[in-house]
Amino acid sequence: MNQRAPLRVGIIGCGLIGRKRAAALGGDTLVGCFDIQQDVSEKLAGDYDAVSCASPERLFDLSPDVVIVAVTHDRLADLSCAALASDAHVLVEKPAGIGTAQIDRIAASAERTGKLVKVGFNHRFHSGIQRAIDEARSGSFGDLLYMRARYGHGARLGYEREWRTDPVRSGGGEIVDQGMHLLDLSYWLLGPLRVRSSLLKTQFWQAPVDDNAVLVLADSGGIGDRTPWALIHVSWTEWKNQFSLEIAAERAKWAVEGLVGSYGPQSLTIYRMRPELGPPDVERVSYPDRDESWEREWNHFAEAIVTRDGRQLLGDLDSARYAWSCVEEAQR
Numbered sequence: 001m002n003q004r005a006p007l008r009v010g011i012i013g014c015g016l017i018g019r020k021r022a023a024a025l026g027g028d029t030l031v032g033c034f035d036i037q038q039d040v041s042e043k044l045a046g047d048y049d050a051v052s053c054a055s056p057e058r059l060f061d062l063s064p065d066v067v068i069v070a071v072t073h074d075r076l077a078d079l080s081c082a083a084l085a086s087d088a089h090v091l092v093e094k095p096a097g098i099g100t101a102q103i104d105r106i107a108a109s110a111e112r113t114g115k116l117v118k119v120g121f122n123h124r125f126h127s128g129i130q131r132a133i134d135e136a137r138s139g140s141f142g143d144l145l146y147m148r149a150r151y152g153h154g155a156r157l158g159y160e161r162e163w164r165t166d167p168v169r170s171g172g173g174e175i176v177d178q179g180m181h182l183l184d185l186s187y188w189l190l191g192p193l194r195v196r197s198s199l200l201k202t203q204f205w206q207a208p209v210d211d212n213a214v215l216v217l218a219d220s221g222g223i224g225d226r227t228p229w230a231l232i233h234v235s236w237t238e239w240k241n242q243f244s245l246e247i248a249a250e251r252a253k254w255a256v257e258g259l260v261g262s263y264g265p266q267s268l269t270i271y272r273m274r275p276e277l278g279p280p281d282v283e284r285v286s287y288p289d290r291d292e293s294w295e296r297e298w299n300h301f302a303e304a305i306v307t308r309d310g311r312q313l314l315g316d317l318d319s320a321r322y323a324w325s326c327v328e329e330a331q332r
Contacts, residue, residue: 004306010034010059010088012079013070014044017093017120021068022048024294028302032062060086066305069093070120073176074169077102080117081109089305091298093120095180096320098171099328103321110317118301121184121315123259125296127287128268132247132254133189141272142250147189147230149245151178152238153262155205159236165207173209175200175327179234182245183323184315186217186230189247192322193217193230198330204237211236215330253280265289 007028011018014035022030022044032051035041045052053059056079059067067083069076069092077097083090084106096119097103110117123129136144152174163169164177186193196218200210218229241263245256253271258264266287271280297315304313 004302007065007302007305008063009066009068010053010062010064010083011044011068011070012056012059012083013068013093014040015070018068018070019044020294021070021091021120021298024298026295026299028066028298031064032059034059056082060088064088066091066301072163072169073098073171077105080106084109084113084115084117087113087115089116089118089301091118091120091301094184094320095119095171095176095324095327096317097324100321100324103317103324107317107321116301116305116310116313117317118297118304118313119184119315119317119320120297121181121319122293122297123181123185124188124314125293125300126256126259126266127292128256128266128285129185129245131285132245132256132268132270133185135252135270136189136247136249136254141252143226144190144228145248145250146228147186147245147247149182149185149231150233150235151182151243152233152235153178153241154239155236160205160207165205165209167209170209172327172331173200173202173207173211173213174234174236175210175213175215175330177234177236179213179215179232179327180320180323182232182234183215183326184319185245186232187319187322188314190217190228190230193219193228195326195329196221196229200330213330215326217326260287260289260291 008031011033014033030048030050032053033044034053042052067088069079080090080092197216199214201212205211212235215232243259243263247254251273255269258266268285270283273280
């Protein structure tokens with residue numbers, strides 16, 4: 001990134017994700033933060049020599065250039081719109097709200113204020129995922145055939161009593177929790193495919209939301225149809241945390257495994273077909289066991305703010321709206 005003046009940043013929601021965002025700011029400055037748990041806000045503020053604010057309005061009074069909104073899903077849209085009205089750009093964590101109507105509200109607020117909105121789709125910025133999708137979309141290996149992805153974890157005791165299993169606060173279960181990331185990757189790779197089939201199940205957790213979800217996405221189908229499609233499975237009953245993404249084109253396949261941390265180190269295996277087919281040429285790439293996606297996503301957004309160019313913003317409201325349209329269709 002070119003030398004630039006530091007951005008002044010405020011954070012609403014100082015839990016695990018808020019702290020990840022603060023740690024990713026690099027040379028930019030956290031000026032203030034707010035959390036409904038005052039002690040949590042004070043701890044984050046103390047760690048970064050920032051101001052712990054008594055309300056979001058007090059945070060807006062500090063005139064941050066950017067506000068990061070990292071709260072429960074039912075509060076994301078209201079706080080994003082309020083931050084935009086205060087003349088700040090916004091990075092709102094996925095899923096950016098509950099339902100397409102709330103995404104549209106944020107988009108209308110951004111249009112009125114002329115500010116940029118980035119949705120927190122940090123998986124786009126994992127090195128293995130980014131390389132796989134860039135190469136697959138390049139056209140160098142022929143037409144895309146399909147994307148197949150699995151993402152899941154085992155949760156923990158008492159998970160059925162946490163806010164993510166309350167549909168009023170979350171908007172849905174695992175289809176929203178981790179499914180949004182896979183829907184965003186599908187949108188980036190293949191565009192806005194339709195939901196052709198869906199299965200939402202509650203098999204283990206005693207909660208009014210899905211703990212497993214399967215989606216088949218395609219614009220059309222049938223014998224002889226050559227258009228690409230996607231298969232997504234997300235699970236709260238995976239038990240051993242897993243991330244797996246496979247992309248197939250006419251002359252190559254890319255397989256990404258892991259997200260670092262409890263998901264294991266990230267690796268990318270590329271299978272390149274020879275003209276005579278048969279066994280492919282194989283390239284394996286291993287990445288450091290450190291999650292750099294948060295810093296890379298922040299730098300991408302900061303660059304867009306400084307250059308005032310949101311045209312190439314990766315992971316924006318269009319993708320969030322598409323993902324919610326798929327969730328709403330599956331929930332129907």
